[in-house]
Amino acid sequence: MQTLAGPARSPVVPPAAREKRRLPAGVRSWLPWLFITPNLLGLIAFTLGPMLAGLGIAFTKWNVLSGLGGIEWVGLDNFADLFADPKFWKALGRTVFFAGLGVPLSIAFGLLLALALNRPLAGRAALRVVFFVPSMVNTVAIGMVWLLVLNPSAGLLNQALRFLGLSEPPTWLVSEDWALPALVLVQVWAGMGYQAVIYLAALQELPQDLHEAAMIDGAGAWRRFRTVTWPSLMPTTTFLGITSFISTSQGFGLIAFLTGGGPGDSTTVLAYYMYQSGFQAYKFGYAAAIGVVTFAAVLLLTLLMWRFQKGRGLYT
Numbered sequence: 001m002q003t004l005a006g007p008a009r010s011p012v013v014p015p016a017a018r019e020k021r022r023l024p025a026g027v028r029s030w031l032p033w034l035f036i037t038p039n040l041l042g043l044i045a046f047t048l049g050p051m052l053a054g055l056g057i058a059f060t061k062w063n064v065l066s067g068l069g070g071i072e073w074v075g076l077d078n079f080a081d082l083f084a085d086p087k088f089w090k091a092l093g094r095t096v097f098f099a100g101l102g103v104p105l106s107i108a109f110g111l112l113l114a115l116a117l118n119r120p121l122a123g124r125a126a127l128r129v130v131f132f133v134p135s136m137v138n139t140v141a142i143g144m145v146w147l148l149v150l151n152p153s154a155g156l157l158n159q160a161l162r163f164l165g166l167s168e169p170p171t172w173l174v175s176e177d178w179a180l181p182a183l184v185l186v187q188v189w190a191g192m193g194y195q196a197v198i199y200l201a202a203l204q205e206l207p208q209d210l211h212e213a214a215m216i217d218g219a220g221a222w223r224r225f226r227t228v229t230w231p232s233l234m235p236t237t238t239f240l241g242i243t244s245f246i247s248t249s250q251g252f253g254l255i256a257f258l259t260g261g262g263p264g265d266s267t268t269v270l271a272y273y274m275y276q277s278g279f280q281a282y283k284f285g286y287a288a289a290i291g292v293v294t295f296a297a298v299l300l301l302t303l304l305m306w307r308f309q310k311g312r313g314l315y316t
Helices: 015-020 025-057 077-083 086-117 124-135 139-149 156-163 179-203 208-216 221-232 234-249 253-258 270-280 284-309
Strands: none
Touching: 025 284, 077 284, 086 124, 086 179, 086 234, 086 270, 124 179, 139 156, 139 179, 139 253, 179 234, 179 253, 208 221, 221 234, 234 284, 253 270, 270 284
């Protein structure tokens, strides 16, 4: 019932009564697991399970067409054949070139882009979206764009080079010498927007009092960047370096769409060589051994990068 004094208020529940409404301790202990169970099941089914299966297959000889009954245990034979395979070592060298050049360039251009977008600019929000879009676009769409840009005769890049006076520009994706550098170019273009967004978020969290103190001491822009900004960004750089090396070393989509591992085998990196061994030659044990070696190499590189950055950041 409503009185002239106003609407009736709900009675105040004393703390003791509120305490009685809480779930029993046993329920509270397993309830969080209930919420994360779907994610755990997906992790086991689609990540942990395939990883363990791949590790086991690496010690077998298996032509998948023969079914599960055709699995033959061969121990370390696949790894011995792998380390004696010149194609493996060439693919490893191309992977090192592809990731070792593409990742640092992508991070460097992403940092420069983030520093530019962190300044007051007209249309800054729109520019941030424009530069981030390539990281969200499908690999096939990216490949279609760069097929047009890198066309040897009518591509925009070669037309620009001819306009600048270069009479015989590179043939890019159809050249054994230029196909892999061209893929590095595409990888840098596709990835630097993501790097820039992560760096931009880190830049906006930097303590401004350190910059102000450095300016009072007479430090210029370069010195402030070298002594304040860059050390503060070291954890972010380590994160981007590790995740980018992992994704780039597993890069398959762009290579499969743009070059198919060619011309010849000039763009056959480890990920594509693993695909050729497993799904073209049906040597699944050998392909799994390539995957295990790649995983071990990336894990070692990750640990080295993590060790290198310890103590070098502003807050570590």
